[in-house]
Amino acid sequence: MSATDSSAKSNSNTLLVLAKISSILDAFSLSRPVLTLSDIREATGMPNSTVQRLVTNLTSQGFLDREEDAYRIGMRMAFWAAPATRGMEVLDVLSPALKALRDTTGETTCFFKAEQHYRVCVAIAETRHALRREMHLGKLLPLHAGSAGRVLLAWDEDLMDAVLRDPLESITESTITSSEDLEAAVKTTRRNGFAITVGEREDGASGLSAPVFDSAAGLVGALTISGPTLRMPLETCEAWVEPLLATAEHMxxxxxxxxxGEV
Incomplete structure (x- = not known):
């Protein structure tokens, strides 16, 4: 074997190992932060011997931390990750994921934050469809109508109390105007981890939203998919819950x- 062939084979083997390591690290998520060797083997499809060897090496290098008979992403990874986002605005970090979700669903995706008694659109990836809901950066919307408002209220009790102190304005026939109904809807949102609404703020429009949290488990904002109900009937919204939650977790x-609740 020539030196060139040997070098090419070595590079190929290195890339293969890196792919396997990436597969192991990708098996961990916020919903499954601790995994056993069996869990990792099932998630990656790799042989037990390969998983055991790589996990042992990853643990020794600080990529993983051992927790009795299971493993979690190593704290050393947090140290390495810090420079990746240093100097970047949160919205700059989230923007690629917002666009990816838009491309997956074909509909407009937005990120909302709470401002006073309103929600404001602070980031948007617009649909490429000609027929679309009107939305722009900086647009202020009521908190009691729509899925994003539901999410923002579900993880902010003080904001919820403030909104309930004022009358709930009727915007469409589907808008919630009863304090009791809004409280019930917000509790359901918190229990489910997402909200779906149809026609609450605008007739013939649908939306679904999920929360994004910071390092202190504080609510950063609401990730939203929105569009005309003609393209987003309830069954379509329900089918998009999984990619919505996956993107919110990724963010x-x-x-x-x-x-x-996570440590």
Missing amino acids: TRLIGGRFP
Whole structure:
């Protein structure tokens, strides 16, 4: 074998090992932060001997931390990850994921934050469809109508109390105007981890939203998919819950966040 062939084979083997390591690290998530060797083997499809060897090496190098008979992403990874987002605005970090979700669903995706008694669109990836809901950066919307408002209220009790002190304005026939109904809807949102609404703020429009959290498990904002109900009937919204939650979790991970209740 020539030196060139030997070098090419070595590079190929290195890339293969890196791919296997990436596969192991990708098996961990905020919803499954601790995994056993069996869990990792099932998630990656790799042989037990390969998983055991790589996990042992990853643990010795600080990529993974051992927790009795299971493993979690090593704290050393947090140290390495910090420079990746240093100097970048949170929205700059989240923007690629926002666009990816838009491309997956074909509909407009937005990121909302709470401002006073309103929600404001702070980031947007617009649909390429000609027929679309009107939305722009900086647009202020009521908190009691729509899926994003539901999410923002579900993880902010003080904001919820403030909104309930004022009358709930009727915007469409589907808008919630009863304090009791809004409280019930917000509790359901918190229990489910997402919200779906149809026609609450605008007739013939649908939306679904999920929360994104920071490192202190505080709510950063609401990730939203929105569009005309003609293209987004309830069954379509329900089918998009999984990619919505996956993207919200990915965004939370990107900014070093964690979900409430997680250590």
